[in-house]
Amino acid sequence: xxxxxxxxEVGRNARNASRQIAIADSGQKNSALLAMxxxxxxxxxxxxxxxxxxxxxxxxxxxxxxxxxxxxxxDAGIDKMIEGLKQVAGLADPVGEISDLKYRPTGIQVGMMRxxxxxxxxxxxxxxxxxxxxxxxxxxxxxxxxxxxxSEAIHSNQAIAACVKQGLxxxxxxxxxxxxxxxxxxxxxxxxxxxxxxVDVIVPRGGKGLIERISRDARVPVxxxxxxxxxxxxxxxxxxxxxxxxxxxxxxxRYGTCNxxxxxxxxxxxxxxxxxxxxxxxxxxGVELRGCEKTAAIITDVIAATEDDWQTxxxxxxxxxxxxxxxxxxxxxxxxxxxxxxxxIITENYTKSREFLRAVDSSSVMVNASTxxxxxxxxxxxxxxxxxTDKLHARGPVGLNGLTSQKYIVLGDGxxxx
Amino acid sequence: xxxxxxxxEVGRNARNASRQIAIADSGQKNSALLAMxxxxxxxxxxxxxxxxxxxxxxxxxxxxxxxxxxxxxxDAGIDKMIEGLKQVAGLADPVGEISDLKYRPTGIQVGMMRxxxxxxxxxxxxxxxxxxxxxxxxxxxxxxxxxxxxSEAIHSNQAIAACVKQGLxxxxxxxxxxxxxxxxxxxxxxxxxxxxxxVDVIVPRGGKGLIERISRDARVPVxxxxxxxxxxxxxxxxxxxxxxxxxxxxxxxRYGTCNxxxxxxxxxxxxxxxxxxxxxxxxxxGVELRGCEKTAAIITDVIAATEDDWQTxxxxxxxxxxxxxxxxxxxxxxxxxxxxxxxxIITENYTKSREFLRAVDSSSVMVNASTxxxxxxxxxxxxxxxxxTDKLHARGPVGLNGLTSQKYIVLGDGxxxx
Numbered sequence: 001x002x003x004x005x006x007x008x009e010v011g012r013n014a015r016n017a018s019r020q021i022a023i024a025d026s027g028q029k030n031s032a033l034l035a036m037x038x039x040x041x042x043x044x045x046x047x048x049x050x051x052x053x054x055x056x057x058x059x060x061x062x063x064x065x066x067x068x069x070x071x072x073x074x075d076a077g078i079d080k081m082i083e084g085l086k087q088v089a090g091l092a093d094p095v096g097e098i099s100d101l102k103y104r105p106t107g108i109q110v111g112m113m114r115x116x117x118x119x120x121x122x123x124x125x126x127x128x129x130x131x132x133x134x135x136x137x138x139x140x141x142x143x144x145x146x147x148x149x150x151s152e153a154i155h156s157n158q159a160i161a162a163c164v165k166q167g168l169x170x171x172x173x174x175x176x177x178x179x180x181x182x183x184x185x186x187x188x189x190x191x192x193x194x195x196x197x198x199v200d201v202i203v204p205r206g207g208k209g210l211i212e213r214i215s216r217d218a219r220v221p222v223x224x225x226x227x228x229x230x231x232x233x234x235x236x237x238x239x240x241x242x243x244x245x246x247x248x249x250x251x252x253x254r255y256g257t258c259n260x261x262x263x264x265x266x267x268x269x270x271x272x273x274x275x276x277x278x279x280x281x282x283x284x285x286g287v288e289l290r291g292c293e294k295t296a297a298i299i300t301d302v303i304a305a306t307e308d309d310w311q312t313x314x315x316x317x318x319x320x321x322x323x324x325x326x327x328x329x330x331x332x333x334x335x336x337x338x339x340x341x342x343x344x345i346i347t348e349n350y351t352k353s354r355e356f357l358r359a360v361d362s363s364s365v366m367v368n369a370s371t372x373x374x375x376x377x378x379x380x381x382x383x384x385x386x387x388x389t390d391k392l393h394a395r396g397p398v399g400l401n402g403l404t405s406q407k408y409i410v411l412g413d414g415x416x417x418x
Numbered sequence: 419x420x421x422x423x424x425x426x427e428v429g430r431n432a433r434n435a436s437r438q439i440a441i442a443d444s445g446q447k448n449s450a451l452l453a454m455x456x457x458x459x460x461x462x463x464x465x466x467x468x469x470x471x472x473x474x475x476x477x478x479x480x481x482x483x484x485x486x487x488x489x490x491x492x493d494a495g496i497d498k499m500i501e502g503l504k505q506v507a508g509l510a511d512p513v514g515e516i517s518d519l520k521y522r523p524t525g526i527q528v529g530m531m532r533x534x535x536x537x538x539x540x541x542x543x544x545x546x547x548x549x550x551x552x553x554x555x556x557x558x559x560x561x562x563x564x565x566x567x568x569s570e571a572i573h574s575n576q577a578i579a580a581c582v583k584q585g586l587x588x589x590x591x592x593x594x595x596x597x598x599x600x601x602x603x604x605x606x607x608x609x610x611x612x613x614x615x616x617v618d619v620i621v622p623r624g625g626k627g628l629i630e631r632i633s634r635d636a637r638v639p640v641x642x643x644x645x646x647x648x649x650x651x652x653x654x655x656x657x658x659x660x661x662x663x664x665x666x667x668x669x670x671x672r673y674g675t676c677n678x679x680x681x682x683x684x685x686x687x688x689x690x691x692x693x694x695x696x697x698x699x700x701x702x703x704g705v706e707l708r709g710c711e712k713t714a715a716i717i718t719d720v721i722a723a724t725e726d727d728w729q730t731x732x733x734x735x736x737x738x739x740x741x742x743x744x745x746x747x748x749x750x751x752x753x754x755x756x757x758x759x760x761x762x763i764i765t766e767n768y769t770k771s772r773e774f775l776r777a778v779d780s781s782s783v784m785v786n787a788s789t790x791x792x793x794x795x796x797x798x799x800x801x802x803x804x805x806x807t808d809k810l811h812a813r814g815p816v817g818l819n820g821l822t823s824q825k826y827i828v829l830g831d832g833x834x835x836x
Contacts, residue, residue, distance in 0.1 A: 013495070018428070018752070019779075022779070023776055023777050023827050032785060047618055096776060104796065104797070104798055106791070106796065108791055108796075110797045110798060113775065113776075113783075115779070115809075117809050117810070118779075118809065162438030177554075200809060200810075201810065220808045221639070239832065241832065242831070242832030245832050245834050246830075246832060246833075246834055248834075249834035249835060250834075253834070253835055261755065307448075316516070335437070335700075344828075346832075357531065357827050358441055358514060358531075359440075359441050360827075361437075361533070361536075362825065363441070363825050363826060364825065364826040364827070364828060365531075365826070365827050365828075366828040366829070366830065367827075367828070367829050367830065368829070368830045368831055368832050368833070369526050369828045369829070369832075369833045369834075370830075370833065370834045370835050372834070372835035373524070373830075373833070373835055374826070374828075375525055378522065378524065378526075378528075379522070379528045379826060380520065380522055380528060391533075391535050391536065391618060391619075391823040392535070392618075392619065392639045392810060392811040392823065393810040393811045395824060395825060395826075396824055396825065396826040397826070405781065405809040405813055406812065406813060407779075407780065407783060407813060407814065408780050408781060408782040408783070408792070408797060408813075408814040408815070409775050409782070409783050409784070409785075410762075410782060410783070410784040410787045410791055410792075411784075411785050411786070411787070412664075412784065412785065412786045412787025412791075413660070413786055414657065414659065414660030414663050414664060414764075414786050414787075415664075415786070415787045415788065415791070416663050416664055416666075416667035416668075416671070416787075416788045416790070417667060417671055417788050417790035417791055417796070
């Protein structure tokens with residue numbers, strides 16, 4: 001197979017389809033989403049059989065249990081995909097929304113219209129349900145999608161893709177609006193991220209290694225976050241109950257998510273009072289604690305934290321703890337070590353809450369709330385395709401609006417510039 | 419001079435200053451802008467003397483009259499810089515603006531806060547007034563600026579920079595918030611566009627060659643437009659007076675601007691009626707006409723247009739004209755040849771106006787208005803640092819908001835995720 005020629009063809013088809021999808025009306029896009037749901041429902045056996053091939057290959061290749069679990073497609077998993085499609089169909093269509101249409105002194109009216117980005121390339125790893133999620137969000141936001149899943153999920157992804165295409169066809173839309181790369185050759189990714197004439201933005205979903213590699217080599221803009229080194233800072237003026245509740249939830253509600261707290265900062269004035277109860281709560285849940293010297297002077301069973309700990313996303317039941325002099329020291333620590341994902345202050349102090357919100361340079365900044373809330377569903381976006389820690393374009397959880405842009409519109413009545 | 423080491427130092431200083439400027443209050447930023455205006459007013463002789471050196475060097479190097487004109491700093495030019503600074507001081511501060519703060523079912527409040535991008539690198543050519551414009555817009559939007567002007571304007575830019583620094587100092591702000599690159603070595607640009615750790619976005623202002631080079635080599639996001647191949651389409655249902663007025667204004671009000679029309683499209687049904695009057699108006703103003711075969715069959719003194727004409731930004735009194743079958747053909751032509759800057763339809767038809775607005779994929783799309791309106795001042799942005807034809811981040815005229823991003827803020831009362 002000539003990978004370059006194949007990818008050029010995929011790109012051309014995607015660009016053509018994107019023009020149709022961009023102006024498809026909301027009803028037609030919703031029909032396609034619901035038809036995809038029907039197609040998945042009718043293809044359960046086929047989907048599970050295809051997935052069985054992937055699982056068998058994966059076992060033979062010696063994939064670990066966690067990877068095999070993420071790869072697996074079950075009846076319950078198909079239910080979730082179907083439910084997700086119906087939810088996206090129920091969301092408001094962002095495309096064509098006109099805002100801020102105002103008369104100017106010259107008599108023209110100037111406003112903004114929300115428009116699709118064009119063609120979105122999604123590169124992801126083992127979870128086949130991403131195929132449905134990504135396809136549905138791109139379609140609803142009026143974009144064509146080029147999907148490149150992991151090689152270990154190729155049969156599952158192709159089976160899901162057949163249902164997606166059936167849905168597009170049933171709704172009278174161009175089937176090329178969602179294309180799955182048919183080859184597992186790595187060169188296909190290299191091509192996809194370097195054809196700005198056909199692909200407008202890349203969304204990588206996967207481990208840090210994948211995302212770093214793509215960001216480095218891409219000639220197309222990338223919407224990404226590398227990692228989530230999130231902080232909770234317990235201020236001098238924190239309410240003790242809220243501090244305990246939030247700090248425990250932020251670490252222990254789930255360990256493997258990017259919005260999980262990795263470093264707890266605590267004001268020196270409250271450390272002796274609060275750290276023992278916090279340590280007990282963490283240790284009861286089996287969380288390993290690594291702390292600065294001042295932390296170790298207050299609680300037992302704490303490993304000495306090194307410089308590395310402040311810059312590590314554990315994604316595991318491990319927490320680093322640092323006692324800081326005051327909020328300023330906390331902000332300096334955060335702006336130095338944070339991955340600009342999510343940080344939260346626990347305080348009852350009005351002035352400090354305002355200052356923390358303003359001075360912390362992260363994509364989500366919170367007061368008295370768990371970092372675990374940093375999520376498209378929790379924020380009311382209806383869905384998310386990922387979380388961006390970049391400042392350009394989308395920032396924080398990226399929902400349908402993050403997959404669109406805006407153009408200016410000008411309405412006149414024969415107006416000319418004098 | 420070790421350029422790499424110098425640029426690293428500039429970058430580090432900019433990054434440090436950006437943290438101070440990001441949280442500086444509006445009053446302090448406005449004081450700095452007004453103090454810059456005072457400093458320029460007090461330094462007129464010094465500015466004109468420095469500019470004289472650049473003009474003398476330019477003459478010796480044989481720069482042409484147009485370039486020397488753009489390079490020149492006069493008393494009236496200084497008045498304009500001062501006026502510009504006062505205008506920017508008068509604009510609302512975008513930084514810290516909180517929008518869409520809404521309660522979610524969980525009880526948390528989620529909203530967005532507008533924040534600076536960080537450090538903005540501006541690369542521009544001969545006009546020294548850009549130094550003041552760029553510095554003022556970056557400062558007001560809470561960003562540090564690294565400015566790299568053309569080598570031919572180095573003395574003028576340094577003299578202006580001294581006034582800018584005086585203003586920052588008078589207001590108690592870090593003078594490194596605006597830095598002018600002190601060397602004319604080209605390597606400095608190469609460094610500046612490849613240090614994402616210190617520079618968050620590059621705004622190139624200049625010819626297409628400069629912008630293409632920077633876009634190709636940058637490892638930092640670039641806000642740019644390459645060129646302005648703008649279209650006016652006169653529809654079957656156009657009002658004849660509006661068509662003449664707008665089509666003449668869009669081409670002839672100024673020839674060298676990016677929002678000037680370069681190609682006129684006209685519906686076949688109206689060509690015989692309208693083209694003769696249009697041709698006369700253009701030819702009276704000395705505009706050279708290049709047309710398709712159908713155009714040449716209707717009007718005289720028209721050169722045969724080639725494929726090249728449809729993709730050329732003349733920036734000169736030259737216009738290409740194409741007779742098209744209908745609006746669909748016009749949209750296809752535009753989406754093929756346009757640089758996605760600005761397009762306008764002249765029509766009285768409600769349905770077609772809606773369809774044109776939706777289907778044309780450009781950063782500004784107009785109905786019955788001259789493309790010349792595509793401008794930050796005309797759109798009410800108060801000022802603009804450039805026009806972006808990209809879809810990610812800012813699109814169309816880029817004002818203060820385009821130099822900012824948004825972060826999510828979450829306000830809770832000890833809320834945790836269940």
